[in-house]
Amino acid sequence: MSKLTRISISLEEDLQKQFDQVVEEEGYPTRSEAIKSLIRQRLVQREWIKGNLVAGAITMVFDHHVHEVANKLLSVQHDFVDVIVSTQHVHLDHHNCMETIIVKGKPRRIQRLVSELKSIKGLKHQSLVMTTTGKDIA
Ligand code: NI
Numbered sequence: 494m495s496k497l498t499r500i501s502i503s504l505e506e507d508l509q510k511q512f513d514q515v516v517e518e519e520g521y522p523t524r525s526e527a528i529k530s531l532i533r534q535r536l537v538q539r540e541w542i543k544g545n546l547v548a549g550a551i552t553m554v555f556d557h558h559v560h561e562v563a564n565k566l567l568s569v570q571h572d573f574v575d576v577i578v579s580t581q582h583v584h585l586d587h588h589n590c591m592e593t594i595i596v597k598g599k600p601r602r603i604q605r606l607v608s609e610l611k612s613i614k615g616l617k618h619q620s621l622v623m624t625t626t627g628k629d630i631a
Pocket residue numbers: 557582583584585589590591
């Protein structure tokens with residue numbers, strides 16, 4: 494970890510009040526920790542925008558009784574072995590399954606996987622958590 498530096502910023506009073514509300518409601522111990530978290534969020538967004546090597550998690554919930562949905566999910570995943578690190582399947586109840594796919598690779602390829610999965614009929618929900626490999630984030 495590099496040494497700490499101190500910066501001071503000027504904010505409109507109303508914006509500062511809103512920021513302090515975020516700090517309190519989201520449980521940050523200090524304003525500094527909240528600012529650091531916001532900066533890192535932006536850095537991660539930029540990694541995705543700039544096409545750097547990134548990581549992520551895709552989650553999907555579906556009813557495995559729905560015709561072919563499970564097979565189609567498998568078939569798409571076999572076309573993206575270059576970015577899929579692991580897949581976990583959980584049986585939530587008699588009907589519903591949750592699958593989590595951990596990915597690492599170029600954003601464009603990951604987004605392609607996400608859209609091919611999204612095109613499968615029978616998914617109840619799908620989401621992508623865009624995160625970082627951590628390599629270039631201080
Ligand atoms: Ni299942």
